Amino acid sequence: MRPLNESIRYSSATSPVPVSAGIGLRFPHHRQVLETTPPVAWLEVHSENFFGGGTVRQTLLNVRRHYPVSLHGVGLSLGSAEGLDPGHLRRLADLVDIVEPSLVSEHLSWSVVGGEYLADLLPLPMTDEALQVVCRHVQQTQETLQRQILVENPSTYLQFQHSSIPEWEFIAEVARRTGCGLLCDVNNIYVSACNHGWDADLYLRNLPARAIGEIHLAGHAVRTLDSGRTIRIDDHGSRVAPEVWSLFEQALRLFGPKPTLIEWDTDVPALGVLLDEAGLANERLRAARQADACAA
Amino acid sequence: MPALLEVQHSMRQRLLVPGPPNADLLQEEVLAIYRNTVTSTLVYALRLSYPAVLRVVGAEFFEGAAHEFIAAHAPRSACLNDYGDRWPDFLAQFAPAATLPYLPDVGRLEWAINRALHAADAAGIDITRLASLGDAALPGVSFAVHPALSLLQLAFPADSIWRAVLDQDSAAMARIDLTSGPVQLLIERDAHGVQVRRLTAWAWEFTRSLAQGKPLHAALDETAAPEGDALNALLADHLSSGRFIDFSCTGEPKS
Numbered sequence: 158m159r160p161l162n163e164s165i166r167y168s169s170a171t172s173p174v175p176v177s178a179g180i181g182l183r184f185p186h187h188r189q190v191l192e193t194t195p196p197v198a199w200l201e202v203h204s205e206n207f208f209g210g211g212t213v214r215q216t217l218l219n220v221r222r223h224y225p226v227s228l229h230g231v232g233l234s235l236g237s238a239e240g241l242d243p244g245h246l247r248r249l250a251d252l253v254d255i256v257e258p259s260l261v262s263e264h265l266s267w268s269v270v271g272g273e274y275l276a277d278l279l280p281l282p283m284t285d286e287a288l289q290v291v292c293r294h295v296q297q298t299q300e301t302l303q304r305q306i307l308v309e310n311p312s313t314y315l316q317f318q319h320s321s322i323p324e325w326e327f328i329a330e331v332a333r334r335t336g337c338g339l340l341c342d343v344n345n346i347y348v349s350a351c352n353h354g355w356d357a358d359l360y361l362r363n364l365p366a367r368a369i370g371e372i373h374l375a376g377h378a379v380r381t382l383d384s385g386r387t388i389r390i391d392d393h394g395s396r397v398a399p400e401v402w403s404l405f406e407q408a409l410r411l412f413g414p415k416p417t418l419i420e421w422d423t424d425v426p427a428l429g430v431l432l433d434e435a436g437l438a439n440e441r442l443r444a445a446r447q448a449d450a451c452a453a
Numbered sequence: 454m455p456a457l458l459e460v461q462h463s464m465r466q467r468l469l470v471p472g473p474p475n476a477d478l479l480q481e482e483v484l485a486i487y488r489n490t491v492t493s494t495l496v497y498a499l500r501l502s503y504p505a506v507l508r509v510v511g512a513e514f515f516e517g518a519a520h521e522f523i524a525a526h527a528p529r530s531a532c533l534n535d536y537g538d539r540w541p542d543f544l545a546q547f548a549p550a551a552t553l554p555y556l557p558d559v560g561r562l563e564w565a566i567n568r569a570l571h572a573a574d575a576a577g578i579d580i581t582r583l584a585s586l587g588d589a590a591l592p593g594v595s596f597a598v599h600p601a602l603s604l605l606q607l608a609f610p611a612d613s614i615w616r617a618v619l620d621q622d623s624a625a626m627a628r629i630d631l632t633s634g635p636v637q638l639l640i641e642r643d644a645h646g647v648q649v650r651r652l653t654a655w656a657w658e659f660t661r662s663l664a665q666g667k668p669l670h671a672a673l674d675e676t677a678a679p680e681g682d683a684l685n686a687l688l689a690d691h692l693s694s695g696r697f698i699d700f701s702c703t704g705e706p707k708s
Contacts, residue, residue, distance in 0.1 A: 205531060205532045205533065205534075206534070208532045208534070209532075209534055209570070209571030209573060210571070210572060210573045210574030210575075210601075211569075211570055211571065211572065211574065211601070211642050212570075212646065213570070213571065214574065231531075232531025233531070234531065236457075237461065238456070238457040238461055239458060239461075242530075242531065244530075245530070245531055245532070248532065267461060268531060269531060270458070270461040270462055270464075271462065271465065273465065273469075273527040273528065273529065274527065274528040274529070274531040274536075275464075275465060275468055275469070275491050275527065276490070276491050276494035276495050276498075276528065276533065277487055277490040277491045277494065279461075279487060281457075282455075282457065284454070284457070286456065286457050287457050290457060314483045314487065315480070315483045315484070317460065319455065382482045382483075383482055384482060386482075388483070388486070390486060
């Protein structure tokens, strides 16, 4: 394999996503979106849900005729020590070929060990070894897909004692070494910062603005554990929290306006609620564009 | 410092194997958040693939059984539409479900339906290309079947049970004779969605021989398929329904 410092710079997309708010498209809304083509700039789906054929994939192809589409993977497991599943990567490549998405993204996390898939985005120890593993897999993915991918910062509930690199430095280094873009999940930064006592603003300031290809926004839950500890859980089951909107505004000040996605996966509400949240993101994107224009 | 692979194996143990005895509370309550997501995601995947089994046993029983299943059979693919092929066999040996002997067959049917829903797309063979081989070559032709197609022979009338359960049609359910003998089913996807068809015993065996890649002459020899109109009609139906996606004519006809 080619040494990392010679990695190719891939272009990100044939048809870029508009710098505007999109929504995550989930099964309960497939039909309504196709029948009513609501005014939303772009849509994102979970790649794995469309690995098969039949009416499910046809629905996505029909959606693709009306909207730019982003493929957001939850199963490639970039952080698996044992290597990527070649079958999974091939199915992703087939889907990318047929959908021609504007963005392709995966997570800074792992889910697969011993060939078994643990259906969650699990935390990585932030070590040199994990950094090398993730970079190798990002590079392998970009070579296979022949395009740039975005890597998303995770929400985490635990940290490893032997972690030696702050997460913001780790993910910035992945972008630097592989040429991948970053999907900055502002809700995840807020959740992890609260859970671990990090400085969310410092996290944002350490990300390379030029590498940010997309921003995610979602709701989270607050739980009190038996020990009395309060923890924030990234359940994508409610509206974006006020503190996360503030952090989003800060992200836009630092990065400039970026394509922004509203995610909602638990107790998916009426489509109108998602469109409403997208409208709130658009107001902030407009303000950021005006601020940019004034500064110019 | 533990190697990454070591960390991942030990986390897998903690997430999938119930009741880690030596965990301290602070670690355990955080791991429980991850364990919860893993388990609930997999239970949800099983519920989506097995709606009739779910309705027969009820949510509580389903979830309890699913937890045992997940601990023994974690997914081998990160595509959750592929998860749960072993669930019917698990139910067959799951003692608390023994009072519902037809349950595993309903599960087998639902798995075939799930496969039919999510299998890759594939075009049926070009019939004119097949015809151009000429009649003499036909007995030596073997076929590849569409990935969405399944052939099931089940001891219980699982298709009738499945329909009655999902329609919540208790009158239909009451009419089902569980001792009526085995059913032979063909499950596939067509333009309207997934279809579950009953075949006669000979048509099912003949089709299964073809699906196993045996040439026509061998499929005929093996099964009690009647020559003539019924057989021609069956083959024509297979071809026009796009059930064969490729063919080859390497199988030598017996002289």
